[in-house]
Amino acid sequence: MKISIILFFVGAVEMLIVTLWTKAVTETKIWSSGAITVINILIWYYVVRTIVDNVDNWSLALLYALGCALGTMVGTYYYQVARKRIRKLRRQKQQKELDQKYDRRLA
Numbered sequence: 001m002k003i004s005i006i007l008f009f010v011g012a013v014e015m016l017i018v019t020l021w022t023k024a025v026t027e028t029k030i031w032s033s034g035a036i037t038v039i040n041i042l043i044w045y046y047v048v049r050t051i052v053d054n055v056d057n058w059s060l061a062l063l064y065a066l067g068c069a070l071g072t073m074v075g076t077y078y079y080q081v082a083r084k085r086i087r088k089l090r091r092q093k094q095q096k097e098l099d100q101k102y103d104r105r106l107a
Helices: 002-026 030-053 058-106
Strands: none
Touching: 002 030, 002 058, 030 058
16 A cells, blocks of 8 residues: 555656646747656656566555656646736736826926
């Protein structure tokens, strides 16, 4: 049972790491994406070794998959919230700049 719980959380953490990797790659952060890849491969090594050592225990794979799903959902939600916050800050900044421009014209 202990291995199952560990694999569940490893799956969740791995998908959070993959989400960071995706962001690093899309922003062309070369060193960050490389470092994250190394961490991801080490996680995969642990996962594959654990599942192969317990090949008859299909629940390990299921719990790992559920952990991966949770990690993907949490990572996606985080970036969705962050994107909304950034958009709001940009709108506020643009509005402030427009207000300052308007105030200068009135002065």
